[in-house]
Amino acid sequence: MFKNIPFNRVEWVTSTFLITTALLTCTAVPWYFWTFGWDWIIFSVFLFFYLATGMSITLGYHRLFSHQAFKAKWPVKLFVLLFGAAAFENSALWWSAEHRRHHKHVDTDDDPYDISKGVFWAHMGWLMFKLKPELPFDNVADLKKDKLVMWQFKWVHLISFVVSFGVPTLIGYLYAIGTGNLSPTAGALGGLLIPGVARVVMVQHATFCINSLCHMIGNRPYSTSHSARDSWIAAIFTMGEGYHNYHHEFQWDYRNGVKPWQLDPSKWIIWILSKFGLASDLKRVPHERILLAETKEIKRKVNAQLSKFQDLVSDSANEMVEQTISSLEHLLVRLNQITGELQTAAKEKIQMSKANLNNMSREIRAMTPQVESFTKLSASSL
Numbered sequence: 001m002f003k004n005i006p007f008n009r010v011e012w013v014t015s016t017f018l019i020t021t022a023l024l025t026c027t028a029v030p031w032y033f034w035t036f037g038w039d040w041i042i043f044s045v046f047l048f049f050y051l052a053t054g055m056s057i058t059l060g061y062h063r064l065f066s067h068q069a070f071k072a073k074w075p076v077k078l079f080v081l082l083f084g085a086a087a088f089e090n091s092a093l094w095w096s097a098e099h100r101r102h103h104k105h106v107d108t109d110d111d112p113y114d115i116s117k118g119v120f121w122a123h124m125g126w127l128m129f130k131l132k133p134e135l136p137f138d139n140v141a142d143l144k145k146d147k148l149v150m151w152q153f154k155w156v157h158l159i160s161f162v163v164s165f166g167v168p169t170l171i172g173y174l175y176a177i178g179t180g181n182l183s184p185t186a187g188a189l190g191g192l193l194i195p196g197v198a199r200v201v202m203v204q205h206a207t208f209c210i211n212s213l214c215h216m217i218g219n220r221p222y223s224t225s226h227s228a229r230d231s232w233i234a235a236i237f238t239m240g241e242g243y244h245n246y247h248h249e250f251q252w253d254y255r256n257g258v259k260p261w262q263l264d265p266s267k268w269i270i271w272i273l274s275k276f277g278l279a280s281d282l283k284r285v286p287h288e289r290i291l292l293a294e295t296k297e298i299k300r301k302v303n304a305q306l307s308k309f310q311d312l313v314s315d316s317a318n319e320m321v322e323q324t325i326s327s328l329e330h331l332l333v334r335l336n337q338i339t340g341e342l343q344t345a346a347k348e349k350i351q352m353s354k355a356n357l358n359n360m361s362r363e364i365r366a367m368t369p370q371v372e373s374f375t376k377l378s379a380s381s382l
């Protein structure tokens, strides 16, 4: 877990912040509840700050600035820059530069949060230790032209402290004075500790989980050429960012959870903003291309199973193995037909009918459990 970690290259300010806020969340927050009890208003402020800062990272720092997956009007930009800073994940410019490097060099030494260096490194080690000198902002020329982004870059640390800790403390203080439910000190302290410190820790670790867990746990329905995985569990607490295999395959899509049943609140908010004229140019990968990626992935799995069973048949040509091979060959023929149709549609930009695409989608989904059962069978037979 801690392999290759250079303990002589500590980033002291960041490390102290990450450790202190985590310790306060584990000690001072329970003490506060024990002493002053539960308060629904303080909890509501916490919830607002969790959603506002979390969403500013996923919708703003990630999909808007890093990937330019849609365009946004200045009030949206200002909101995500103010509340994004309050997540204490540095400026949008710095975040995007690191994130673009992650996509370009995923799973290699040049990936800032390279999962092959271990789960701790990908989660937060890369922030706590500096292996290499800081790289220039040479991959964010587009963002350097944005005045609001550059304003936030200049003042990010001040904005972070004011919005993240100052505002919740003030809200808690004013709430206590206004209602008399708590003493002013208890109100201010509650604001600082719960929507302030504890919320920062929770939002940060939710973001960190995308770089660690979403490169370790889950399925890879669109590509196995990188470590990114789709995880519905991670999608719950990361505002929809858990569908990371899809995201690495089609990074410029404004959606991460692309299927109708997948939970992606960031996608829903972007869509709602577009209906109010606050967001535009929402980029979507055509359905044909998504289905083609899924089909190719299943084909790869079928071929892998087929070669395993074909090795087996040379040893024991029993009926069950032959039947399995013939089923796999049958699947492969159908997959070749679907891949061919989709490839022609994607190449010649032919719009396939919705009904046709839905039928193919259903067929591909029905094949997945079959391929998985062959995988289990081959594991027990070999």
Ligand SMILES: [Zn+2]
Binding pocket: 102, 210, 211, 215, 228, 244, 248
């Ligand atoms: Zn990733």
Ligand SMILES: [Zn+2]
Binding pocket: 062, 066, 067, 099, 103, 247, 251
């Ligand atoms: Zn990304």
